[in-house]
Amino acid sequence: MAEWITEQELCEWLKINRVTAYRWRKDGMPYMGKTKSIRYNKEEVEKWLKVKTEK
Numbered sequence: 001m002a003e004w005i006t007e008q009e010l011c012e013w014l015k016i017n018r019v020t021a022y023r024w025r026k027d028g029m030p031y032m033g034k035t036k037s038i039r040y041n042k043e044e045v046e047k048w049l050k051v052k053t054e055k
Helices: 007-014 018-026 042-054
Strands: 004-006 039-041
Touching: 004 007, 007 018, 007 039, 007 042, 039 042
Parallel strands: none
Antiparallel strands: 004 039
């Protein structure tokens, strides 16, 4: 089952700040929700990061 995490949890997990998370969303990182209720699927984020680092 998919694990959904908050933006704060994402930042702690990846050791990034909120500005980086925002930039990555604009660059195509998968997420759902709006403003205060944004959630990330850890599995989808891992796949996205893998594709980004292979370029």
